[in-house]
Amino acid sequence: xxxxxxxxxxxxxxxxxxxxxxxxxxxxxxxxxxxxxxxxxxxxxxxxxxxxxxxxxxxxxxxxxxxxxxxxxxxxxxxxxxxxxxxxxxxxxxxxxxxxxxxxxxxxxxxxxxxxxxxxxxxxxxxxxxxxxxxxxxxxxxxxxxxxxxxxxxxxxxxxxxxxxxxxxxxxxxxxxxxxxxxxxxxxxxxxxxxxxxxxxxxxxxxxxxxxxxxxxxxxxxxxxxxxxxxxxxxxxxxxxxxxxxxxxxxxxxxxxxxxxxxxxxxxxxxxxxxxxxxxxxxxxxxxxxxxxxxxxxxxxxxxxxxxxxxxxxxxxxxxxxxxxxxxxxxxxxxxxxxxxxxxxxxxxxxxxxxxxxxxxx
Amino acid sequence: xxxxxxxxxxxxxxxxxxxxxxxxxxxxxxxxxxxxxxxxxxxxxxxxxxxxxxxxxxxxxxxxxxxxxxxxxxxxxxxxxxxxxxxxxxxxxxxxxxxxxxxxxxxxxxxxxxxxxxxxxxxxxxxxxxxxxxxxxxxxxxxxxxxxxxxxxxxxxxxxxxxxxxxxxxxxxxxxxxxxxxxxxxxxxxxxxxxxxxxxxxxxxxxxxxxxxxxxxxxxxxxxxxxxxxxxxxxxxxxxxxxxxxxxxxxxxxxxxxxxxxxxxxxxxxxxxxxxxxxxxxxxxxxxxxxxxxxxxxxxxxxxxxxxxxxxxxxxxxxxxxxxxxxxxxxxxxxxxxxxxxxxxxxxxxxxxxxxxxxxxx
DNA sequence: TTGAAAGCGCTAACAC
DNA sequence: GTGTTAGCGCTTTCAA
Numbered sequence: 001x002x003x004x005x006x007x008x009x010x011x012x013x014x015x016x017x018x019x020x021x022x023x024x025x026x027x028x029x030x031x032x033x034x035x036x037x038x039x040x041x042x043x044x045x046x047x048x049x050x051x052x053x054x055x056x057x058x059x060x061x062x063x064x065x066x067x068x069x070x071x072x073x074x075x076x077x078x079x080x081x082x083x084x085x086x087x088x089x090x091x092x093x094x095x096x097x098x099x100x101x102x103x104x105x106x107x108x109x110x111x112x113x114x115x116x117x118x119x120x121x122x123x124x125x126x127x128x129x130x131x132x133x134x135x136x137x138x139x140x141x142x143x144x145x146x147x148x149x150x151x152x153x154x155x156x157x158x159x160x161x162x163x164x165x166x167x168x169x170x171x172x173x174x175x176x177x178x179x180x181x182x183x184x185x186x187x188x189x190x191x192x193x194x195x196x197x198x199x200x201x202x203x204x205x206x207x208x209x210x211x212x213x214x215x216x217x218x219x220x221x222x223x224x225x226x227x228x229x230x231x232x233x234x235x236x237x238x239x240x241x242x243x244x245x246x247x248x249x250x251x252x253x254x255x256x257x258x259x260x261x262x263x264x265x266x267x268x269x270x271x272x273x274x275x276x277x278x279x280x281x282x283x284x285x286x287x288x289x290x291x292x293x294x295x296x297x298x299x300x301x302x303x304x305x306x307x308x309x310x311x312x313x314x315x316x317x318x319x320x321x322x323x324x325x326x327x328x329x330x331x332x333x334x335x336x337x338x339x340x341x342x343x344x345x346x347x348x349x350x351x352x353x354x355x356x357x358x359x360x361x362x
Numbered sequence: 363x364x365x366x367x368x369x370x371x372x373x374x375x376x377x378x379x380x381x382x383x384x385x386x387x388x389x390x391x392x393x394x395x396x397x398x399x400x401x402x403x404x405x406x407x408x409x410x411x412x413x414x415x416x417x418x419x420x421x422x423x424x425x426x427x428x429x430x431x432x433x434x435x436x437x438x439x440x441x442x443x444x445x446x447x448x449x450x451x452x453x454x455x456x457x458x459x460x461x462x463x464x465x466x467x468x469x470x471x472x473x474x475x476x477x478x479x480x481x482x483x484x485x486x487x488x489x490x491x492x493x494x495x496x497x498x499x500x501x502x503x504x505x506x507x508x509x510x511x512x513x514x515x516x517x518x519x520x521x522x523x524x525x526x527x528x529x530x531x532x533x534x535x536x537x538x539x540x541x542x543x544x545x546x547x548x549x550x551x552x553x554x555x556x557x558x559x560x561x562x563x564x565x566x567x568x569x570x571x572x573x574x575x576x577x578x579x580x581x582x583x584x585x586x587x588x589x590x591x592x593x594x595x596x597x598x599x600x601x602x603x604x605x606x607x608x609x610x611x612x613x614x615x616x617x618x619x620x621x622x623x624x625x626x627x628x629x630x631x632x633x634x635x636x637x638x639x640x641x642x643x644x645x646x647x648x649x650x651x652x653x654x655x656x657x658x659x660x661x662x663x664x665x666x667x668x669x670x671x672x673x674x675x676x677x678x679x680x681x682x683x684x685x686x687x688x689x690x691x692x693x694x695x696x697x698x699x700x701x702x703x704x705x706x707x708x709x710x711x712x713x714x715x716x717x718x719x720x721x722x723x724x
Numbered sequence: 725t726t727g728a729a730a731g732c733g734c735t736a737a738c739a740c
Numbered sequence: 741g742t743g744t745t746a747g748c749g750c751t752t753t754c755a756a
Binding site for chain 3: 377378379380381384391392393394397416418419420421422
Binding site: 003047049050051052053054056057062064071072073074075077078079081082085086089094095096097098099112113115116117118137141142226260264267286287290291292303 | 365409411412413414415416418419424426433434435436437439440441443444447448451456457458459460461474475477478479480499502503504588622626629648649652653654665
């Protein structure tokens, strides 16, 4: 092919590479108006595109950032990605996407890959406990890191964008316990996901605060999947006998997928939702509102979180030392069809759309 | 920070950069066993990561490819991405993800960006009619392109991975018309998406072939969104009067989103599905099976298509001239709860999972 | 088996 | 305002 280089342009314009470079980078000074125009013309006419690699090598910046997510095919991650991608692109950065499949080893490989691509920064929506060491690898290389929706290393004050899970849990719990005689089943997430841990601990804290005994609150150990949510719920319905109605009247799942599974189990058992049992999920994945009945859930401003992480990272890359170091977003409780006293149909929830995220900074 | 360079390693090992480079690249010859071991040790110990940019500049290959999709947040695209990402990563390539938001202008920018990143190839799941010119831009630069699930420029024989939409439509139509007295509403997609056009033309071809008159087949102009599917369906139900039952007993939507909207409209109108009206969608997005009733649909092996596009691109990058130039995948008809005489519940459709994609090559 | 030197395409001091 | 000269960190002939 023999791609055009800056030298070719310089030759055609009868100037030096430096001058072309100055035009390319829109430097105000250093080039006369006439020369500039002439070079511009040649640039347009040839459609010359300077090599980002060569430029990166010379400047020490690749103008790209890595985004590591557990699983693109999750209903959750794409929103994070799209929020981040947009913000980054507008700032002239491109996105190197890494999918770990929730495998810590693959996550390590991704990080190494990003290091050798010399990304200017990394947004990490991570899993696993090796993450701490992996992040340190990046830090050692001087690569700014923003944690996205995951806490790593309890103590370390790292930059990050998080959801206020304590608040989210409180919203759901206060709603479910708004009336007396509530008996709740909480389906928790896996113990190795930080969001899951936070949500579970928040439920437990509230239970202590309110003096809930084992009769009022049962916690089931889930894993964020539909199947598990479904299985746990069928077992809970059957209880020790096969009696009906079920020994509880409210379900709170640590994510929407498990809530979905739970709904399925309830339906199969002929339990009416929300009549006999109210159900609240967590996340507000796009399909939550499409279910029948549409799922009531703790909504997180996912896309905004992605965007916020990109903004934070951009500031770090620019060399700022942002205080505060973390952005904590507030979840909202969205009541739809799986709870009582709320819009029974998706139709009525047109006003569901996020009304601008709350940025509460710590 | 002062990152380590190959020169530092060379100095520590008391050898030349060349020698280190040879070890780095696992060249069999040219380095004695002892030296090699010594260098290896230093490499591990320092955790040295060579700069992909410098390497790329020297070799002329960035070992990265661009993937352009309309919208990550679609239920459809993530599967394509994950299929492609995996294959590429295994081959040592990383993925530059570009989200066009279905905006042809943004798509142009993405392509320019990828060119100046000097990606080794591009996978394009495109939109719009300017695409032809944009692709030519890449071709002019000598960048291999694989079209993914989109046809561009009717005549040009470009490399690509496609779905056999004619076959998919036939499967659905033959099923729906398996009994006499069927009156079908076909909800088509937008006229500027190639898949949409193919599906619509296939329906029309079949209608001619079978001599279906306007009484048996009504085509509605949709746009692939839930809302439009819902609105079109409610209008169709009301028909010219407000009579019930509706003037049709089958609905075929050109994608699942519109089928979803149609289901909602039917439910709101109190029409029983599949009792009074059978519904078939297209795509088999992950949530199709989670609906109640689970959606019958024409399933495409989305993830496999992503993977296939990556494989094809990899071969092009390797300099092969693959014949055939295109891979056409076969869709399957998945009968679930919105059609009669099939598994009425998602539970029964455990065997739904793709049984290996059919690769029919043209 | 090893190394010296040139060069990939660009930017950035520092002249002129 | 413009050009010269050095690199950026690697690979790759070509000699030794």
